Amino acid sequence: MPKTYLNADLHSHSVVSDGTLTPEQLAQRAASKGVELWALTDHDEVGGQHRAAAAAHACGMDYLTGVEISVTFAGATVHIVGLGFDADDAQLSQGLYDTRNGREPRAREMAQQLEAAGIPGSFAGALRFAGNPELISRTHFARFLVETGVCSDTYEVFRKYLTEGRPGYVPHTWSRLRDAVRWIVDAGGVAVIAHPARYNFTANEEYALFTEFKHHGGRGVEVVTGSHRPHEYAIYADMAKEFELAASRGSDFHSPEESHTDLGDLPPLPSQLTPVWELLHERIQRAQ
Structure with missing residues (x-):
């Protein structure tokens, strides 16, 4: 029987990518905020996963491996979160290395x-x-x-x-959506569309993203996230139902000084959604 988590935070970043805290400091902060299930999701990098899991367990939290992969879709940068995968998977590691290389x-x-x-x-x-x-x-x-x-x-x-049109903005071509989802799935994890409201897609572009994502094996979408405004929770709860996707919850925390939403501070997922951690109950690393 899958465990119920009242406070899961499955999106955060450490100094291994663009956060300002170490994995250990993040784990301590998450635990102090009442987080029961945590994931470190550094950008295009899994180098902090073993440290994060050990720190989470030392703080009494359960842990899911995580990563946030940069993808180019419809001329924009989209982020795909992977959860519950094998952090030592060779194909995933190589794909992330290639993504970072540019x-x-x-x-x-x-x-x-x-x-x-x-x-x-x-x-x-x-x-x-x-x-x-x-x-x-x-x-x-x-x-x-x-x-x-x-x-x-x-x-x-x-x-x-x-940002686009300003001095200092340089576009970059990241990995393909198909490849990012496949790396996660083949490593035993679940792929999740991160903060979809951020992309400012047209209705047709967003529908294409969700359709292609699911076609390639994606199974989740972030509904409650620090990157969404409260009214957007309901919008993406409806999208999760329409596309039969599990719902994820994560602060997208980077820094105490910079982040609007702290670890563990989000409201619960809307009712009648399948929490993504229910798909991953066998992949959760339990605190002893």
């Missing part, structure tokens, strides 16, 4: 554009904030621009410099 050239081009806009030294500055140099990202550039006083916070940085 980040440094992209980062150097971003730095060139920012220098042309009168902001020198941003590549080296961003690199100081990247716990994993292979995963240097826009978030690390944003933290550098805040540190140097160019902007007051990271939200201002993205608005002025790091």
